[in-house]
Amino acid sequence: MASGREHREGEDYGDAATMGALRRLQAGYAWADVASLEPGAAAARVRVRGAAQAVRAVGRRVAFLVLRQGAATVQCVVAGGDGGGMARFAAGLSRESVVDVAGVVSLPREPVRGATQQVEIQVEKLHCVSRAVPNLPIGVDDAARSEEDVGRAKAAGEQLVHVGQDKRLDYRVIDLRTAANQAIFRVQCQVENIFRQVLLSEGFVGIHTPKLIGGSSEGGAAVFKLDYNGQPACLAQSPQLHKQMAVCGGFGRVFEVGPVFRAEDSNTHRHLCEFVGLDVEMALKDDYSEVCDVVDRLFVAMFDHLNQNCAKELEAIQRQYPFKPLKYTATTLRLDYDQGIRMLQEAGVHVEPMGDLNTEAEKKLGELVRDKYGTEFYMLCRYPSAVRPFYTMPCSEDPRYSCSFDVFVRGEEIISGAQRVHVPELLEAQAAARGIDVGTIASYIDAFRYGAPPHGGFGVGLERVIMLFCGLGNIRKTSLFPRDPKRLAP
Amino acid sequence: MASGREHREGEDYGDAATMGALRRLQAGYAWADVASLEPGAAAARVRVRGAAQAVRAVGRRVAFLVLRQGAATVQCVVAGGDGGGMARFAAGLSRESVVDVAGVVSLPREPVRGATQQVEIQVEKLHCVSRAVPNLPIGVDDAARSEEDVGRAKAAGEQLVHVGQDKRLDYRVIDLRTAANQAIFRVQCQVENIFRQVLLSEGFVGIHTPKLIGGSSEGGAAVFKLDYNGQPACLAQSPQLHKQMAVCGGFGRVFEVGPVFRAEDSNTHRHLCEFVGLDVEMALKDDYSEVCDVVDRLFVAMFDHLNQNCAKELEAIQRQYPFKPLKYTATTLRLDYDQGIRMLQEAGVHVEPMGDLNTEAEKKLGELVRDKYGTEFYMLCRYPSAVRPFYTMPCSEDPRYSCSFDVFVRGEEIISGAQRVHVPELLEAQAAARGIDVGTIASYIDAFRYGAPPHGGFGVGLERVIMLFCGLGNIRKTSLFPRDPKRLAP
Numbered sequence: 001m002a003s004g005r006e007h008r009e010g011e012d013y014g015d016a017a018t019m020g021a022l023r024r025l026q027a028g029y030a031w032a033d034v035a036s037l038e039p040g041a042a043a044a045r046v047r048v049r050g051a052a053q054a055v056r057a058v059g060r061r062v063a064f065l066v067l068r069q070g071a072a073t074v075q076c077v078v079a080g081g082d083g084g085g086m087a088r089f090a091a092g093l094s095r096e097s098v099v100d101v102a103g104v105v106s107l108p109r110e111p112v113r114g115a116t117q118q119v120e121i122q123v124e125k126l127h128c129v130s131r132a133v134p135n136l137p138i139g140v141d142d143a144a145r146s147e148e149d150v151g152r153a154k155a156a157g158e159q160l161v162h163v164g165q166d167k168r169l170d171y172r173v174i175d176l177r178t179a180a181n182q183a184i185f186r187v188q189c190q191v192e193n194i195f196r197q198v199l200l201s202e203g204f205v206g207i208h209t210p211k212l213i214g215g216s217s218e219g220g221a222a223v224f225k226l227d228y229n230g231q232p233a234c235l236a237q238s239p240q241l242h243k244q245m246a247v248c249g250g251f252g253r254v255f256e257v258g259p260v261f262r263a264e265d266s267n268t269h270r271h272l273c274e275f276v277g278l279d280v281e282m283a284l285k286d287d288y289s290e291v292c293d294v295v296d297r298l299f300v301a302m303f304d305h306l307n308q309n310c311a312k313e314l315e316a317i318q319r320q321y322p323f324k325p326l327k328y329t330a331t332t333l334r335l336d337y338d339q340g341i342r343m344l345q346e347a348g349v350h351v352e353p354m355g356d357l358n359t360e361a362e363k364k365l366g367e368l369v370r371d372k373y374g375t376e377f378y379m380l381c382r383y384p385s386a387v388r389p390f391y392t393m394p395c396s397e398d399p400r401y402s403c404s405f406d407v408f409v410r411g412e413e414i415i416s417g418a419q420r421v422h423v424p425e426l427l428e429a430q431a432a433a434r435g436i437d438v439g440t441i442a443s444y445i446d447a448f449r450y451g452a453p454p455h456g457g458f459g460v461g462l463e464r465v466i467m468l469f470c471g472l473g474n475i476r477k478t479s480l481f482p483r484d485p486k487r488l489a490p
Numbered sequence: 491m492a493s494g495r496e497h498r499e500g501e502d503y504g505d506a507a508t509m510g511a512l513r514r515l516q517a518g519y520a521w522a523d524v525a526s527l528e529p530g531a532a533a534a535r536v537r538v539r540g541a542a543q544a545v546r547a548v549g550r551r552v553a554f555l556v557l558r559q560g561a562a563t564v565q566c567v568v569a570g571g572d573g574g575g576m577a578r579f580a581a582g583l584s585r586e587s588v589v590d591v592a593g594v595v596s597l598p599r600e601p602v603r604g605a606t607q608q609v610e611i612q613v614e615k616l617h618c619v620s621r622a623v624p625n626l627p628i629g630v631d632d633a634a635r636s637e638e639d640v641g642r643a644k645a646a647g648e649q650l651v652h653v654g655q656d657k658r659l660d661y662r663v664i665d666l667r668t669a670a671n672q673a674i675f676r677v678q679c680q681v682e683n684i685f686r687q688v689l690l691s692e693g694f695v696g697i698h699t700p701k702l703i704g705g706s707s708e709g710g711a712a713v714f715k716l717d718y719n720g721q722p723a724c725l726a727q728s729p730q731l732h733k734q735m736a737v738c739g740g741f742g743r744v745f746e747v748g749p750v751f752r753a754e755d756s757n758t759h760r761h762l763c764e765f766v767g768l769d770v771e772m773a774l775k776d777d778y779s780e781v782c783d784v785v786d787r788l789f790v791a792m793f794d795h796l797n798q799n800c801a802k803e804l805e806a807i808q809r810q811y812p813f814k815p816l817k818y819t820a821t822t823l824r825l826d827y828d829q830g831i832r833m834l835q836e837a838g839v840h841v842e843p844m845g846d847l848n849t850e851a852e853k854k855l856g857e858l859v860r861d862k863y864g865t866e867f868y869m870l871c872r873y874p875s876a877v878r879p880f881y882t883m884p885c886s887e888d889p890r891y892s893c894s895f896d897v898f899v900r901g902e903e904i905i906s907g908a909q910r911v912h913v914p915e916l917l918e919a920q921a922a923a924r925g926i927d928v929g930t931i932a933s934y935i936d937a938f939r940y941g942a943p944p945h946g947g948f949g950v951g952l953e954r955v956i957m958l959f960c961g962l963g964n965i966r967k968t969s970l971f972p973r974d975p976k977r978l979a980p
Contacts, residue, residue: 018886019944023776031775049775051740051941070740096941130912132941173937176739185741189696196686206679208766208952210971211701211749212714214978224702226716226725228763229755229975235716235725242971245980249666250541250560251675258748259701265719273718276698285521285539286513396508422620443980447663451541451586451622454509462698481700481732485719488704490735490933 007086014089016127022100026125029102034069037117039107047102048074048121049129051177053140054114057091060084065093065123066115067101068140071182071316074117075108076101078126086126096132096140096174101125137171138163144178146320165476172481172490180320183313184478188466190310192257194302195278202294204253204280209242211235211259215440222264235261238459240391243281244420245447247455253282257462265485269474270412272463274483280417281457288393288403288419291456292379295407295415296332299377303328306469314470323471326409327370328377335369336382337401343368354400356387359412366411381405390430391444393419393456403456409468417458424448497576504579506617512590516615519592524559527607529597537592538564538611539619541667543630544604547581550574555583555613556605557591558630561672561806564607565598566591568616576616586622586630586664591615627661628653634668636810655966662971662980670810673803674968678956680800682747684792685768692784694743694770699732701725701749705930712754725751728949730881733771734910735937737945743772747952755975759964760902762953764973770907771947778883778893778909781946782869785897785905786822789867793818796959804960813961816899817860818867825859826872827891833858844890846877849902856901871895880920881934883909883946893946899958907948914938 007013016022029047037046050067057063061084065076078090093099102125112118142161153160168175175181196206212228213236223234236242239256246254260277284290303326306314317323335343344351344365351361370376385394385402393403404418421427427445428438438445463478476482481490497503506512519537527536540557547553551574555566568580583589592615602608632651643650658665665671686696702718703726713724726732729746736744750767774780793816796804807813825833834841834855841851860866875884875892883893894908911917917935918928928935953968966972971980 019774019777020886049773049943068740070742094941098941098943129944130938130942133939136940171940173735173739174940176736176741182740185697186695189690192696193686193690196683200679200683205676206682207675207970208749210764210973212751212764212973212978224716224718226714228714228978229753231978233978242980245663246666246970249663250558250672251666252560259698261702263719274700274702283539284509287509396510447980448620449623450626450661450664451584451588452620453539453588454619480697480736483700483702488702488718488721488723490732490937 006083007081009085009089012124013086013126014128015131016100016129022127022129025127026100026102029125033072034067034074034117035072037074037105037119037121039119041105041119042107044105045103046105046121047100049098049100050074052093052095052097052099052132055091055093055095057087061087063087063090065090065099065101065126067099067121068177071179072117073115074119074121075112075115076103076121076123077106078123086123090123090126093128094132094134094136096136096177097128098130098132100127100129136174138167138174140174140177143168143175144180144320146322148322165474169476169482169487170490176480178320179316183316184466184470184472185480187306187310187313187317187470188462188478190306191302191465192278192462194305195257195298196255198298198301199253199255199280199294202253202297204255204282205251207243207246207251207254207256208258209236209239209246209256211261222262224261224263237262238277239279241444241447243279243457244455247281247283248422248447248450248452255280260459260461267485270464270467272461272475272479272482272484275464275475275479276462277459278462278465279457279459281455283453283455284419288405288417288456291417291419291458292334292381292405295379295417295458299407300328300330300332302465303377303469317470317472321470321472321477326377326469327375329373329375333369333373333375333378334381334405335378337380337384338382340365340380343372354384354386362408362413363411366408369408376410377408379405379407388418390434390436391420391427393421394430405458407458407460409465410471412464412468414464414468415458415460417456419454419456422448422452422454496573497571499575499579502614503576503616504618505621506590506619512617512619515617516590516592519615523562524557524564524607525562527564527595527609527611529609531595531609532597534595535593536595536611537590539588539590540564542583542585542587542589542622545581545583545585547577551577553577553580555580555589555591555616557589557611558667561669562607563605564609564611565602565605566593566611566613567596568613576613580613580616583618584622584624584626586626586667587618588620588622590617590619626664628657628664630664630667633658633665634670634810636812638812655964659966659972659977660980666970668810669806673806674956674960674962675970677796677800677803677807677960678952678968680796681792681955682768682952684795685747685788686745688788688791689743689745689770689784692743692787694745694772695736695741697733697736697741697744697746698748699726699729699736699746701751712752714751714753727752728767729769731934731937733769733947734945737771737773738912738937738940738942742943745770750949750951757975760954760957762951762965762969762972762974765954765965765969766952767949768952768955769947769949771945773943773945774909778895778907778946781907781909781948782822782824782871782895785869785907785948789897790818790820790822792955793867793959807960807962811960811962811967816867816959817865819863819865823859823863823865823868824895825868825870827870827874828872830855830870833862844874844876852898852903853901856898859898866900867898869895869897878908880924880926881910881917883911884920895948897948897950899955900961902954902958904954904958905948905950907946909944909946912938912942912944
């Protein structure tokens, strides 16, 4: 310490009883964010609260403490005082404990390694606000390690801890502190922002539809059922009917961001039992290509924004989970389903021209499209009617095909959209043709009897957007607290 | 018709088979929005799709048609042709049918009454896109009538239809088409936008927490229970734990917009079984007044925005549901709970100093505050600990009081907020003191054992904000498809 004054336990350092006490003990220092501590702040007297990411004692009188706030870290130097009480106190802090540091910003002689900020804090006061248990179930640095690093170390005969996906999720409150996770969920927030901004600028109205639905949902199978004051109810598998009703109710163009529930027993890398749906529904003028136009503008704007404004976050994700930037074009490629089928057939893949594509065929088509058109983001339009829901509008010139589309990112389906049938008689006929008891969906059909504009829309899962944009390979990595057939906690 | 040419059925007017046919039949006219049809558009050849709000025949050869799009309406004149076939077709359209009109914009000799736009369309083509049933269960004009108008008519011996709240909700897809409802949900969208914008500008991250929760929720009573693949589960009554975990997970300041589920049997004007929660949680520096500061900035910005940018919508709401503009101040008044108690006692209201305020007392205090301070928006801080949840931080200088607050609009509670206990031992003690089995909330408490910053936050129901800002008196009016103990449809 510059003054050489001895640090007093309880006054200059120690565990803090209350925030009021802290305010008194650390008076005279200005609150600062770690991310704002740049060389220009040298000599400033600052107070910082952060997590003790790393603690290292050097002898009995000096300790180095790396403090983390969000994704930013700064090195703090605890020294001075003949007794070295404060340095020993620092050295005894358990990792991840939350501490308040007050001191002077200084420029280190050598570049700091192991911290994002290129300044240090010469600590004058140090108080622990919240003690972490000494033996954390997972370490933040272990959780932040890439598989490559673990592999490289192993090859060199060294053993590095690798935290498995399930253990990460069990201790999500720690796992979320890694730089990659801090970035993933900040990027996710940006994706939602751009979704909203683009749609609001095009006259869409944001709505909220109910998640509690009477009966057993819109003819769906895998719904979560519950008792609603004595009435049978279930959780909405999609806001389909209600967003259509909002359009028919005069709102013209609507969107919703909200949870979607699927009780499917799908233990895959891309399914969740609860996810965040980004849904759009709009009145159409001439045809469903207007929906495709919205998808095009929306997602190109989103991808552009992420690349231009989230470089730091994308880098952080890449350090732990390496991926190649998504290839996309300024105007999104649209292929007809028939064209896609032909490309697959020409490549020797066996596919039924009027059947659905399985995941493998979709993946293969993604490769063919990337190689031929240079994009990993494209739309496949005009699906066979037989593979789409009964409420999909058939093409008027050939009803074997429908006014529908899917959108793919890196060979995986991410968006499904279509024009809907707004004609009650046609809805009834199409439902009946699929063996659906029309009586069970009478209220759905009735909604179109009071004057209904032609309309269409699409839905996309927020978690899938980030998973596929960043090539993360597991949707559990892009859900804050994922819910899959086995996981209901934390 | 200017040319005097006879209108041909099937070609110039009739029911439209497909959108493709419509495009051919109405070629040569440019799509226009009703709201954009201003006098400057005179002589333009436009095509408009809208709902037939009103139809009136004048003799055999002329008909007037009022077309509605969202909240905008325009009068269309169907005339010309000796046979008058098109006028008769128009006159035969059922109300609320969706029609395409192509024609020339003209300036009427006298101001148009009964339409928002001050131009007319001289119709040259008229096609019905979607026929409404001839006998609508409720009429849009009936649903749009104010109670005052019904009362005035009754006093004058005239009988006007008044559509009750339940019937409106049964036929919500029609009810939503009134000008007041178009305005209410557009205002609601703005409220959410401002909420997000202000928080994003202050470094908050938007998150999504799960609505499916293991066990039976955070010690709450009235939860919706369900079976989750053989595990007991329930629907989240609030994102409380998960938003706290996000803060402890390194995000520092978070917000969420999402559904909140309450299985309470509360049949009141202000309770719903499912509503949209606006939730905030943030790490604190010095004390919980920082949360109050956020509430202050956020809501003043929101009220300012609504008054400045949503005048048209607020007028439309006022026409059907008269209300006085909310009184609020540039900086929000903060009273201590003790002060509130004294004001009530001085006004002769019997209240327990350390007990909770009932709805009546809250209402009364709202009046006293309005009269004394000139505001209908204020905060009541430092509630007795006994009337707050166990996870509320007690005041360090007097633990009988807590670091908590409620916010009131027009005498009704709208926001509840507090600093939370981030110290595991204190959480355990407070839970035990309230008779809660600490074992059942072990995972909640464990979340704070890995280093937890002091933090606090608040929650507010989106529907209540609009209900109280607009003095609507019934929360069912501000929920798109409300869910109450009796209503689960549509």
